Each structure stands twice: as structure tokens, then as C-alpha cells.
Amino acid sequence: MTKEEKLGYLNIDSSLYHTRISTRFENRKPYQAADPKIILSFIPGTVLDIMVVQGQEVKKGDDLMILDAMKMKNRLKCNMDGRIKSIAVEKGAKVSKGDVLIELE
Numbered sequence: 001m002t003k004e005e006k007l008g009y010l011n012i013d014s015s016l017y018h019t020r021i022s023t024r025f026e027n028r029k030p031y032q033a034a035d036p037k038i039i040l041s042f043i044p045g046t047v048l049d050i051m052v053v054q055g056q057e058v059k060k061g062d063d064l065m066i067l068d069a070m071k072m073k074n075r076l077k078c079n080m081d082g083r084i085k086s087i088a089v090e091k092g093a094k095v096s097k098g099d100v101l102i103e104l105e
Contacts (some may be wrong), residue, residue: 036080039102041095045069050091052102056084064102067095080104 008021034040048066052058062078082104089101 037082037085037104038100039064039076039079039104041067041097041099041101043067043069043074044096045074045094047089047091047093047095047101048073050087050089052084052087054084054087058082058084058104065089067101076101078104 006021007018010017010019010021046068048068050065051063052065058064058078059081060078064076064078067074067076085103085105087102089095089099095101
């Protein structure tokens with residue numbers, strides 16, 4: 001065992017495992033569940049079309065925008081019922097993976 005590691009317990013699916021816990025593991029960033037009201041870009045690409053406007057009521061499954069990535073046109077659909085709070089991109093904008101595209105109320 002190195003200087004930076006120590007023994008501890010790890011809980012996985014309600015089972016406890018006695019193992020070495022590294023400093024890197026102890027200092028890791030805690031998991032945060034994604035906010036379902038924020039639509040993020042899942043792949044880098046270009047916004048081809050935006051089919052909603054701010055304040056519009058949307059239902060689960062409605063098309064929000066088309067994202068062109070790797071020569072494929074990806075339709076982004078709404079994941080829940082709600083209202084469009086803000087649209088963070090414009091038509092023709094280049095986006096990176098993880099960029100905020102639309103926020104719902």
C-alpha cells in the first residue's frame with residue numbers, strides 16, 4: 001500500500017467491499033444528476049433549424065431543433081412537457097458537446 005492509499009469501504013448496490021481508497025477517489029467530483037429542464041448538445045455540430053420560440057408550450061416528444069453532426073441531421077426532441085424559457089443558440093451556430101441549447105420552465 002502506498003502513502004496516498006488507505007483502506008476503506010465501498011458501497012456498490014447495497015454490498016460493502018473492503019478495499020483501498022486512493023486520495024484521487026476521495027477528492028473526486030460528486031455525481032450530479034442532469035437537470036431535465038436543460039437540453040444539452042450531445043455531440044458537436046451545427047444548428048440547422050430551431051422549431052420552437054421562447055414562451056412556446058411544448059409536449060414530450062415535440063421536435064425542438066435539428067443538429068447537423070457528422071453529416072447526419074439529428075432531431076432533438078423534448079423530454080418533458082413544459083414551456084420554452086430560453087433558447088441559448090441561433091440557427092447556424094456551431095456547438096460543442098455539453099453546450100446548453102434550450103432551457104425549459
